[in-house]
Amino acid sequence: MRVEIVNLKRYFGRVKAxxxxxxxxxxxxxxxxxxxxxxxxxxxxxxxxxxxxxxxGDAFLDGVSIRExxxxxxxxxxxxxxxxxxxxxxxxxxxxxxxxRAYGLKGMVRRRAVEGVEEFTNVTGIRWKLIKDxxxxxxxxxxVGRALVHDPDVLIMDEPAAGLDPRARIELRELLGxxxxxxxxxxxxxxxxxxxxxxxxxxxxxEQGHVLRTGTVDELMNSHxxxxxxxxxxxxxxxxxxxxxxxxxxxxxxxxxxxxMGNGVVEMETERGEEVSVAILQALVAKGCPVxxxxxxxxxxxxxxxxxxKGEVS
Amino acid sequence: MKKKLLSWWADIxxxxxxPVMVRELRQYTRSRFTSYILVLMLAGLLLISAGFFSTxxxxxxxxxxxxxxxxxxxxxxxxxxxxxxxxxxxxxxxxLRLGNEHRKxxxxxxxxxxxAPGTIVRGKLFAGLAMFGLLLSLALPFMTMTxxxxxxxxxxxxxxxxxxxxxxxxxxxxxxLLGCMPLGPLFRRGGIGLSAMLFWFLFMRAGSLVGTxxxxxxxxxxxxxFDKTVTVIVxxxxxxxxxxxxxxxxxxxxxxxxxxxxxxxxTLTALSALWAGxxxxxxxVHGSIPMGPLMACLVPxxxxxxxxxxxxxxxxxxxxxxxxxxxxxxxLGRVLCFPFYxxxxxxxxxxxxxxxxxxxxxxxxxxxxxxxxxxGAAPGLVVAVYAICYILTASLLSGRFPKxxxxxxxAPWLVSLYFFAASGMIPLFVETLYENHxxxxxxxxxxxxxxxxxxxQPDLWRPHLGVAVPWLVLVLGLNLPRVLAAFALFRRxxxxxxxxxxxxxxxxxxxxx
Numbered sequence: 001m002r003v004e005i006v007n008l009k010r011y012f013g014r015v016k017a018x019x020x021x022x023x024x025x026x027x028x029x030x031x032x033x034x035x036x037x038x039x040x041x042x043x044x045x046x047x048x049x050x051x052x053x054x055x056x057g058d059a060f061l062d063g064v065s066i067r068e069x070x071x072x073x074x075x076x077x078x079x080x081x082x083x084x085x086x087x088x089x090x091x092x093x094x095x096x097x098x099x100x101r102a103y104g105l106k107g108m109v110r111r112r113a114v115e116g117v118e119e120f121t122n123v124t125g126i127r128w129k130l131i132k133d134x135x136x137x138x139x140x141x142x143x144v145g146r147a148l149v150h151d152p153d154v155l156i157m158d159e160p161a162a163g164l165d166p167r168a169r170i171e172l173r174e175l176l177g178x179x180x181x182x183x184x185x186x187x188x189x190x191x192x193x194x195x196x197x198x199x200x201x202x203x204x205x206x207e208q209g210h211v212l213r214t215g216t217v218d219e220l221m222n223s224h225x226x227x228x229x230x231x232x233x234x235x236x237x238x239x240x241x242x243x244x245x246x247x248x249x250x251x252x253x254x255x256x257x258x259x260x261m262g263n264g265v266v267e268m269e270t271e272r273g274e275e276v277s278v279a280i281l282q283a284l285v286a287k288g289c290p291v292x293x294x295x296x297x298x299x300x301x302x303x304x305x306x307x308x309x310k311g312e313v314s
Numbered sequence: 315m316k317k318k319l320l321s322w323w324a325d326i327x328x329x330x331x332x333p334v335m336v337r338e339l340r341q342y343t344r345s346r347f348t349s350y351i352l353v354l355m356l357a358g359l360l361l362i363s364a365g366f367f368s369t370x371x372x373x374x375x376x377x378x379x380x381x382x383x384x385x386x387x388x389x390x391x392x393x394x395x396x397x398x399x400x401x402x403x404x405x406x407x408x409x410l411r412l413g414n415e416h417r418k419x420x421x422x423x424x425x426x427x428x429x430a431p432g433t434i435v436r437g438k439l440f441a442g443l444a445m446f447g448l449l450l451s452l453a454l455p456f457m458t459m460t461x462x463x464x465x466x467x468x469x470x471x472x473x474x475x476x477x478x479x480x481x482x483x484x485x486x487x488x489x490x491l492l493g494c495m496p497l498g499p500l501f502r503r504g505g506i507g508l509s510a511m512l513f514w515f516l517f518m519r520a521g522s523l524v525g526t527x528x529x530x531x532x533x534x535x536x537x538x539x540f541d542k543t544v545t546v547i548v549x550x551x552x553x554x555x556x557x558x559x560x561x562x563x564x565x566x567x568x569x570x571x572x573x574x575x576x577x578x579x580x581t582l583t584a585l586s587a588l589w590a591g592x593x594x595x596x597x598x599v600h601g602s603i604p605m606g607p608l609m610a611c612l613v614p615x616x617x618x619x620x621x622x623x624x625x626x627x628x629x630x631x632x633x634x635x636x637x638x639x640x641x642x643x644x645x646l647g648r649v650l651c652f653p654f655y656x657x658x659x660x661x662x663x664x665x666x667x668x669x670x671x672x673x674x675x676x677x678x679x680x681x682x683x684x685x686x687x688x689x690g691a692a693p694g695l696v697v698a699v700y701a702i703c704y705i706l707t708a709s710l711l712s713g714r715f716p717k718x719x720x721x722x723x724x725a726p727w728l729v730s731l732y733f734f735a736a737s738g739m740i741p742l743f744v745e746t747l748y749e750n751h752x753x754x755x756x757x758x759x760x761x762x763x764x765x766x767x768x769x770x771q772p773d774l775w776r777p778h779l780g781v782a783v784p785w786l787v788l789v790l791g792l793n794l795p796r797v798l799a800a801f802a803l804f805r806r807x808x809x810x811x812x813x814x815x816x817x818x819x820x821x822x823x824x825x826x827x
Binding site: 049050051053067068069070071074075077079085087088089090094098099101102103104106107110 | 330333334336337342344426427636
């Protein structure tokens with residue numbers, strides 16, 4: 001399954017919420033959708049989930065337009081909103097059962113599907129609890145279960161980790177890992193970029209309705225490095241005091257800056273190139289520094305995001 | 315057909331009922347609101363029955379029989395009122411719940427599934443009816459008591475219940491429509507208030523008609539004696555009053571990529587054709603149909619059409635490529651289909667054609683023997699021309715405001731309805747001129763006043779026609795360019811866009827399997 005978003009535009013009067021967005025991702029990919037508040041993430045996701053219509057452009061699931069054939073898209077898409085809408089007087093099981101019915105599952109198939117997602121999302125123990133009585137984390141699990149009940153190929157998740165406590169976040173990450181193994185194409189938006197780096201294979205960064213950068217995580221990092229100012233960050237730890245290590249590092253050619261981080265750890269910025277790193281390490285060893293760790297640091301998604309976005313809203 | 319029926323029966327046996335109905339019933343039965351309604355209704359019924367029984371006991375004596383005889387009918391009225399009030403509260407709850415689900419700032423997850431809009435509306439309706447059954451089961455023992463108290467027969471009780479059921483269906487379909495329409499909280503609350511008033515009016519009106527035995531022969535009058543004309547009119551109005559909100563609810567929930575105008579316009583066209591047919595037949599059978607009752611039906615029909623047109627305006631959007639693929643290739647086919655496709659100009663053509671047809675039938679039925687020579691039906695013609703003028707002008711006015719119903723626009727509705735209410739001033743002005751500048755105020759300042767003015771003054775049709783015809787020509791001319799522009803764009807696409815219908819069907823089947 002290939003999901004393609006082609007020249008998508010969504011205007012609300014004069015406000016260009018989404019302005020000519022194009023990117024694609026495939027089955028088995030967990031794709032991060034990153035952007036500041038008001039950048040058009042939710043609007044794009046709502047359009048993909050067929051809850052809204054684009055002003056122009058389209059999205060395709062294996063070549064089938066979601067604009068022209070949304071009913072087909074709905075069968076193959078699952079949407080997890082940032083928060084589960086309030087549903088009074090309905091239990092978790094009934095809620096999942098309703099959506100299974102709504103997607104046309106019948107009889108035993110439906111029962112198995114509901115029990116399957118309850119087990120997968122670990123809500124079996126709370127299946128007879130009312131949804132309104134659940135914690136935010138549990139509601140998010142139910143929401144994921146709802147999106148999975150018809151076994152879609154594509155999962156669209158809008159800020160699923162928003163408002164979750166650390167434990168619930170870790171559980172959600174595990175759930176996403178398990179989903180990735182099920183060969184789903186997942187588009188996930190989140191503000192917690194460190195988590196996205198761990199989960200995602202690729203990412204799209206948008207701002208003011210425009211795509212700033214897209215690609216796999218490696219591609220993004222490489223392109224960031226290629227566009228960088230010529231500095232590579234390296235973390236060095238020695239058995240000696242951090243200040244001594246810092247002084248030693250600053251004497252070595254190629255080291256631009258060094259900052260002690262405590263416990264004998266120093267983070268330095270060096271000129272770019274692996275040869276420079278090798279030369280610095282050799283020089284350190286030659287100086288007799290008891291180096292325990294020498295780790296070139298790659299920029300993470302957060303760093304890339306902060307560097308290329310300006311925090312402006314369309 | 316047989317296969318379909320068998321599959322339907324198998325679904326029922328397996329418990330695979332309408333998903334929305336199942337969910338609604340689960341929520342209703344668990345809801346505190348439902349419990350409160352049931353408890354309140356029970357308390358009310360107990361109080362009513364206690365009151366009546368104590369009155370009956372106290373009046374044993376010389377006049378005890380008479381008092382007792384009257385008590386049954388009176389208590390039945392109170393029980394019916396309690397039932398109607400409980401139904402109203404339940405319908406209100408339905409509206410609020412549906413409106414809440416359909417709020418713009420919430421993810422409308424119900425609409426991200428493969429459920430058809432019709433299934434959603436029917437599910438809500440069936441669930442509401444099931445809840446009415448629950449209310450009814452609570453009221454039935456008390457209705458039995460009314461029989462024991464005397465003064466009312468079983469047939470009257472059953473007819474009364476039937477009326478309550480019919481009114482409840484109407485109430486529910488109206489409540490669902492209000493819930494389905496993407497209105498702001500203010501519009502929705504206003505709509506709820508108006509609907510409640512309308513329901514109450516209908517309930518009391520039906521109650522009085524049933525009580526006097528005028529309708530459906532209840533209250534000791536023979537079934538054969540009831541007024542057939544009134545019953546036929548009332549029933550046709552009721553059918554329309556149910557079908558229209560139903561079709562409009564489906565229309566409101568239908569996505570833009572579907573030709574959402576079609577089911578609704580087809581329903582109303584079929585109903586209008588039925589009305590027109592009945593009017594013409596009536597004209598032939600009776601020799602002529604009096605203008606009074608006809609206009610009494612047609613003037614409200616015009617109001618309904620105006621409302622429909624406004625909805626057409628608000629959901630006006632050019633049909634998607636997928637929908638345009640269904641447009642016939644022939645020129646004649648295109649012309650015939652044009653009014654049944656989504657779009658503001660299409661809606662206008664449909665509305666005007668329908669109204670012209672209805673008024674034409676009425677004009678024909680008023681004087682079938684000498685319809686071209688007699689001037690007796692001329693006032694009807696003036697009303698028809700005015701009606702079409704109003705619709706064309708309202709359309710022009712509302713076209714100046716944001717149309718998208720999805721974005722919660724309410725202005726086109728308000729503007730055109732206010733215009734419609736105030737536009738009675740135009741015929742009033744004509745009349746003023748005719749009566750030597752003496753201003754004569756009419757309590758009704760809408761289209762109905764035109765008809766009212768003709769009473770006793772049949773010659774008024776000349777000055778009215780003198781104003782109405784140029785007005786018609788003007789608004790026709792102003793609307794014509796946009797209708798022609800819409801028609802020019804309304805054609806089947808040469809190149810198929812995206813995948814073919816067959817491929818999509820195969821894909822859907824593959825996903826299903």
